[in-house]
Amino acid sequence: MPKPIQSIERASAILRLLSGRTRRLSLAEVAGELGLPKGTVYGIMRTLLSVGFVEQDPESGKYRMGAALLHLGSSYLDGNELRTRALNWADWLAARTNESVRLGTLHDRQVLLVHHVFRPDNSPQVLEVGALLPMHATAMGKVLLAYHPYLTAELGNGTLPRFTNCTITDPKQLAIEIERVQEQGWASSAEELIEGETSFAAPIRDRQGVAVGAIAISGPTERLCDGDQPRSELVAFVREGARTISRDLGAVPW
C-alpha cells in the first residue's frame, strides 16, 4: 500500500476540526489545535477556500465549513437554527392552508423532522419533531433528492421499501419523478407514505442557494386535491412560505 499523502491527511484534519465546531476558528486556533505551523495551515486553507470546502468570514477572517461540502452529503445549517428562523413563517403557512406543517433536513439518507406545526383546528395532535422519514416516499424527501442529485444514486438499484400501494419502489421510476420535481420546483407525495394522506413540499435554500431543508403541508387527500389534481392555491402557499424563509436565511445571521 502506498504511503498516505500528508497534505490530504492535514486537509482532512482541518475539515474535521471545523466540522466539529459550532463557531468559526481563526488560522492561529486551527494551527494550535493541530500542532502545525501557521504557514502550512495557511497554504492548505487557501486551497480549501478555492474549492469552496471552507469559507472565510470577511470581517473576522475566521474559517468554517464551506457550502460545497454540503453537496458531499452533509448539512451545516443546524436544524435548531432552521426551526428558529422558520418559526413565524411555518405558523403562517399552517394558518393560511389550515393544514399541519413540517420542516425537514437531510440526515443519514433520511428526512429528519426539525419542526412541526399542528393543523390549526385545536384537535388532539402529537408533536413529531425528531422523527426520521424515508426520502423516496415523502414530498420533503423528494425535494431534498432533487436538490442533492448524488443522493438518488445512493438509494441504490434495489427495490425501495413499500409503505402503501402508491409508494414508488422502482429506483428508475423514482429518478423520473425526481427529474420532474427539479423542473417544477416542488414535490408531492400522493398517499405514498400513509393511506389517504397527501403532502406538498418546497425547498428552503440558504444564501448559497443550497437546499438546506424542505417545508411541507400534509393532510387528507380530499382536502389537498381536486380529484387527483393538487389544489394550486395550496401549492402556491407552500412555495411562498419556502421562498420567504429562504429569503430570511439569506440575511446576516443574528
Place this chain on the structure above:
Amino acid sequence: MNSYVAAIDQGTSSSRCLVFDHQGRIVSLSQKEHEQIFPRPGWVEHDPREILRNVVEVVHGALDSGGLDVRDLVAVGIANQRETTVVWDPHTGDPVQNAIVWQDTRTDALCRKLAAEHGQDRFRERCGLPLATYFSGPKVSWLLDSAPDLRQRAEDGDLLFGTMDSWLVWNLTGRHVTDVTNASRTMLMNLTTLDWDDTLLDAIGVPRAMLPEIQSSSKIYGEAGDSLGGVPIAAALGDQQAALFGQTCFSAGEAKCTYGTGSFLLLNTGERPVLSGHGLLTTVGSKIGDEPATYALEGSIAVTGALVQWFRDKVGLIGSAPEVETLARTVDDNGGIYFVPAFSGLFAPHWRGDARGVIAGLTGYVTKGHLARAVLEATAWQTREVVDAMNADSGIEMTSLKADGGMTANNLLMQFLADVLGVPVVRPNVAETVSLGAAYAAGLAVGFWPDVESLRENWHKAAEWVPNMDQDARDRGYRKWKKAVQRTLDWVDDDD
C-alpha cells in the same frame, strides 16, 4: 374585509412592526435593532431618537414587504418595553438624556433609601409593586437629580416624562398620554383609582406636572402625522400585558408566559387587584375603552433568553442562540450542575438585589454540553418557582401553561419546562403574541373586531409538550435548584 391592523412592538433589543389580517394571521413583518448603551456596569440606556426613527422605518418596511400602503391600515397599536424611562423637553422635542432602561440598576441606592424612610409595604399596598430598580418612578427621580435645574423645569411643566408608549404617541400624535398598563409599572399610580397617587409622587419625588394623562389601553389617542400618513394610533400596552391579550387570556384564571430576554408569567385576576403574599407583582392587565380595567398577577424573571445570549456573546461556546439546543443535546442531563443567572439580582419571587449568579455543583466531569443544558434548564426552574408562587396566591393549580415568545422555538427547553412543571405546555399558532395583542387592542378600538369573544376563535394550538419525567426526578432537581438559589444570596456588599 380587505384591510389590516399594524402593531408596533418597541422592545428592549429591537423595534418591530407586524401587520395582521382580520383572522389575526401575520401578513408581513419588519424589524430593526437599536444600540444598547452601557455607560457603566449596571447602567443600560437607549437613544429615544434612534428608537423613534426605527419605529417609523419598520412600519414602512412591513407595509412595503406586504405590498401594502398606509391607507390599507385601519389602525396601529403599540406594545412597548415597560418601565424604560424617557424625559424630554416639549418645546424642542429633545430628550434631556438617553432613556434609562428597565434593566438599569442605578437607582439601587435610591430604592434602599426609600425603603428605609417609608418601608416596603407602604408602596406595595398602593401601587402593587415592591421597591426595586426595575420600575420607572425612581428612575425619573434619579434623572431629575442628575443635573441642576431639571427638577425645577419639571415642576414648571417644561419637561415631560413618559415610558416608551408615551414617547412614541407624543411624537406621532402630539398628545401626552400613557395607557393604564404602562402607568401601573411606574410605582406612581394608585391601583384602585387608576390615577397618579400624590402620596407616591411625594415619597418618590416626581412632580405631577410632568406626567402624562392615564388612558385606556384601547382607544384612539390621535391620528399620526405625516410620517405615518394619518393612521389612527388606537392602542398602547406594556409588552407583557399585550402578550396576555394576544393569547386571548381575557377571563379571570387565564395565564400565559412569554419567553424572551426575560420571561414574564401573567395571570388574569379579573376586575379586582390581588395583592401577592409570594413575591409576585400586582399590575393592570388591560382596559378596553370604557369597560372596567382587568388586573393581573405577574411573575417577572429578569434573565432567561439573556442567559443564552450571554453564553453566545460572552462565553463564545455557540455561534447563534439556537445552537444552544444542539450543544445541550450532546449530553443526556445537566451533569449535576445548576446555573442561577442572578446577573442583576433576582426578580420574582425573591426580589433580592443582593444576589449574583452562580454555577453550583461543578466537578471535573462537567463538559460544555452540561453547561448548555444548565443554561436552558435555568429558564424552566425559574418558571417553576413563579408558577408555585402563582398557585399559592391564586389558590388555583395551573393545569397547563400557554407559552409564547422566541424561546418557544427551543424544543428541548419546552419539553423540559413541561417536565419540571408537570403540566402540558402549549404554544399558539402566532408566537408573536406581543404584537398580536397590540393589534387586537387597536382593532377593537376602531371596530375592526366587534368584541373580545370574537378574537378567541383566532387562537389555535400550534404545538404541545407533554410531561415525561417521573415525580422523584422532578422533586430532586427542584431541591437542587433551590439550594443553588440560596447560594446566590447576600453576595453584594455595601462597599461593592
